[in-house]
Amino acid sequence: MILAKTDLQALLQARHASPHAVLGMHPHRRGRSNGVVVRALVRHAEACAVAESGGDGLWPMTLLAPEGCFEVFIPKRPGVFRYQLRVTHPGGEVRQFFDPYAFLPTLGDQDLYLFNEGNEHRIYEKLGSHPRVMDGVPGVSFAVWAPAASQVSLVGNFNHWDGRYHPMRPLGVSGVWELFVPGLGEGELYKFAVRDQAGQVRLKSDPYGTYFEAPPNNASVVCDTTHFTWGDQAWIERRKADAGRPDRPVAIYEVHLGSWRRKPEDAHRPLSYRELAPELADYVTEMGFTHVEFMPLAEHPFDGSWGYQVTGFYAPTHRFGRPEDFAWLVDYLHQRGVGVILDWVPAHFPRDSFALAEFDGTHLYEHADPRLGAHMDWGTLIFNYGRNEVRCFLLANALAWIERYHVDGLRVDAVASMLYLDYSRAEGQWIPNRHGGRENLEAIEFLKQVNDLVHRYHPGALMIAEESTSFPGVTKPTADGGLGFDYKWNMGWMHDTLRYFGKESVYRKWHQHDLTFGMLYQYAENFVSVFSHDEVVHGKGSLLYKMGAWHIAEKAANLRALYTHMWLYPGKKLLFMGGEFGQSREWNHEVSLDWHLCQYPDHEGLRLLVRDLNRLYAGDPLLGGNDFNPQAFRWISCADADAGVLAYLRTDAAESAFYAVVGHFTGATRSYRIGLPRAGRWREVINSNSQYYAGNGLGNEGGRETEPIPCDGQPQSISVNLAPFTTVVFQWELKSVS
Numbered sequence: 001m002i003l004a005k006t007d008l009q010a011l012l013q014a015r016h017a018s019p020h021a022v023l024g025m026h027p028h029r030r031g032r033s034n035g036v037v038v039r040a041l042v043r044h045a046e047a048c049a050v051a052e053s054g055g056d057g058l059w060p061m062t063l064l065a066p067e068g069c070f071e072v073f074i075p076k077r078p079g080v081f082r083y084q085l086r087v088t089h090p091g092g093e094v095r096q097f098f099d100p101y102a103f104l105p106t107l108g109d110q111d112l113y114l115f116n117e118g119n120e121h122r123i124y125e126k127l128g129s130h131p132r133v134m135d136g137v138p139g140v141s142f143a144v145w146a147p148a149a150s151q152v153s154l155v156g157n158f159n160h161w162d163g164r165y166h167p168m169r170p171l172g173v174s175g176v177w178e179l180f181v182p183g184l185g186e187g188e189l190y191k192f193a194v195r196d197q198a199g200q201v202r203l204k205s206d207p208y209g210t211y212f213e214a215p216p217n218n219a220s221v222v223c224d225t226t227h228f229t230w231g232d233q234a235w236i237e238r239r240k241a242d243a244g245r246p247d248r249p250v251a252i253y254e255v256h257l258g259s260w261r262r263k264p265e266d267a268h269r270p271l272s273y274r275e276l277a278p279e280l281a282d283y284v285t286e287m288g289f290t291h292v293e294f295m296p297l298a299e300h301p302f303d304g305s306w307g308y309q310v311t312g313f314y315a316p317t318h319r320f321g322r323p324e325d326f327a328w329l330v331d332y333l334h335q336r337g338v339g340v341i342l343d344w345v346p347a348h349f350p351r352d353s354f355a356l357a358e359f360d361g362t363h364l365y366e367h368a369d370p371r372l373g374a375h376m377d378w379g380t381l382i383f384n385y386g387r388n389e390v391r392c393f394l395l396a397n398a399l400a401w402i403e404r405y406h407v408d409g410l411r412v413d414a415v416a417s418m419l420y421l422d423y424s425r426a427e428g429q430w431i432p433n434r435h436g437g438r439e440n441l442e443a444i445e446f447l448k449q450v451n452d453l454v455h456r457y458h459p460g461a462l463m464i465a466e467e468s469t470s471f472p473g474v475t476k477p478t479a480d481g482g483l484g485f486d487y488k489w490n491m492g493w494m495h496d497t498l499r500y501f502g503k504e505s506v507y508r509k510w511h512q513h514d515l516t517f518g519m520l521y522q523y524a525e526n527f528v529s530v531f532s533h534d535e536v537v538h539g540k541g542s543l544l545y546k547m548g549a550w551h552i553a554e555k556a557a558n559l560r561a562l563y564t565h566m567w568l569y570p571g572k573k574l575l576f577m578g579g580e581f582g583q584s585r586e587w588n589h590e591v592s593l594d595w596h597l598c599q600y601p602d603h604e605g606l607r608l609l610v611r612d613l614n615r616l617y618a619g620d621p622l623l624g625g626n627d628f629n630p631q632a633f634r635w636i637s638c639a640d641a642d643a644g645v646l647a648y649l650r651t652d653a654a655e656s657a658f659y660a661v662v663g664h665f666t667g668a669t670r671s672y673r674i675g676l677p678r679a680g681r682w683r684e685v686i687n688s689n690s691q692y693y694a695g696n697g698l699g700n701e702g703g704r705e706t707e708p709i710p711c712d713g714q715p716q717s718i719s720v721n722l723a724p725f726t727t728v729v730f731q732w733e734l735k736s737v738s
Helices: 005-012 109-117 233-241 273-287 323-335 388-405 415-419 441-457 491-501 505-511 513-520 552-568 595-599 601-619
Strands: 024-030 033-041 047-052 058-060 062-065 069-075 083-088 094-097 128-134 137-145 151-156 176-182 189-195 201-204 251-255 291-294 312-316 339-344 409-412 462-465 487-489 527-531 572-576 633-637 645-651 658-664 670-676 681-687 703-705 716-722 726-733
Touching: 005 062, 005 069, 024 069, 047 069, 058 069, 109 388, 128 176, 137 189, 151 176, 233 323, 251 273, 251 601, 273 323, 273 601, 312 323, 312 388, 323 339, 323 388, 339 388, 388 409, 388 441, 415 441, 441 462, 491 505, 491 513, 491 527, 491 552, 505 513, 513 633, 552 601, 552 658, 552 726, 572 601, 595 601, 601 681, 633 670, 645 670, 658 670, 658 716, 703 716, 703 726, 716 726
Parallel strands: 251 291, 251 572, 291 339, 339 409, 409 462, 462 487, 487 527, 527 572
Antiparallel strands: 024 033, 033 069, 047 058, 047 083, 062 069, 083 094, 128 137, 137 176, 151 189, 189 201, 633 645, 645 658, 658 726, 670 716, 681 703, 681 726
């Protein structure tokens, strides 16, 4: 036996830290003879031989241990040569295959340098599993980052999950372990058996895995994401043309894919990616939304997390199909003219033992100190944004969703929890930054970097922040000291507006400021007005049932008035599914939306109104193209709290066109005079009280001609009929000026 006993024991105990140094073919001198020594570790083998590729050489190997460790010295060979292993299994079956330990690493020094530096922006093409051809031999390359591990093995069905048979090689001091396994292909299940410095082995799913098996199992699955043939080139070109133009119509329909619509005839199962695509595209285009936003679709083990506790950051969830099926969904929506935004969760990750937590026996992806690394609200762990390789993992992940699956943007979840070290923490539970402040400087730099990279590589892609504080410059360019997001959710407007509409009408006069306060900061950021899933869960009630009224018809009238105000108010729009038709009960992720409600006028009227509001908003550049222009908004009347009236103008930069919006939020019927800046006819283009929307029909006969009666500081005015809980929209018609 040439192999040292210590090396043999280390191999047989899956403890050898450098298996390529002893396995495979190596030059060797034995006595006076130069040659090569070949060693193989093969499970369930009675015999093994070295077969020369392209030649007739065949050298039987000596069994060194019953576990399947073989060795042979081949004399008079000046150097290594191409070979295969010919293995005889019990029963006489013979297999011949290339030796995994005969191949060079699949990562180069430059790849590893950039990864350790945090600047390998597409590290997902190098780490993880990748079907590829090496030296003309098809197989799968595997690579994982585990710098504190004493040894790492690849395990799967192909070796009966036995860590002795595919130990991986460390690539210098990079912390990366690598192995190419010839003969493997798509569909193989695998994990990494990571042995820590104390000798404990953790079976870990691949952090860069592209597909996973269903819970309660959690193995990674080899999957090539490059097969799909895209047909959305025209859409991508249009997206590029929109780069640098954030002030354009954006009306987002937020969707939880598992509960938007189910198949009652098939045990109420969710629709698959491919089943959903035509139904969702038909509905969204009919409704006039410009984008859908999917709640997180990265792999997650627990349905009840709604996707916000991710274990497979690079994998579309298996629940609705394979990765190519998700690509098919995105491609289909694009070809129907619908953009796709994906919720992205870089703020935290769960503690599941098979995933990122304590990956190599140390706090690798998370901070070791719980004052930095533990998320207090969700019982999860916080990424260490200051570690280069962790930052690289997340930066590449953002790019991967856009590059692999053509998504048009990412809505970044829980940004506020990333920005502040004391987020949801009491005194003494957090550590100040190096300046003594509460800002998480590493997270702030990470957010700037990811926004810049997305915009650099994918012009026109949108980055949207769910950020609930007044942190300055969220949507300012990073060159100007901002975070670089395109849009920010307007959480303050949402809370204030719902607080107002949640009051019974007799009390609203003391809360008029809830409707007007937001204009003080409206143009400080590029805001999206949102009613998201967060507002219809955990006992908060549905949007319909939040309205301060006693019966459905009145609640629906309030919600129609609110939606009309929201769509005409400055800001991009987002509405969670079900809100458009007034879902009555809270959202439940386990069942379908209550689509049957659309047979009733109050609910169908809401849906038709949202459809018409989208068409008005997206169809006129005055609205969708001036959301961020402070010169394009002007109050008409915002102080008549006793009457419950709120009126304002939307215009363009040249004041060549106008919309006048009059909201009336009490239960009275009023004739009310409104001041206007231009003489002529003001056509009634939306009345939330229209019979078409299930109102009582009281309106303004299609419009009003102005009178030269000064009012509200304007030279002209009209007298309008205001039904209870109604918002009316008038458009100035230049051609009617007398």
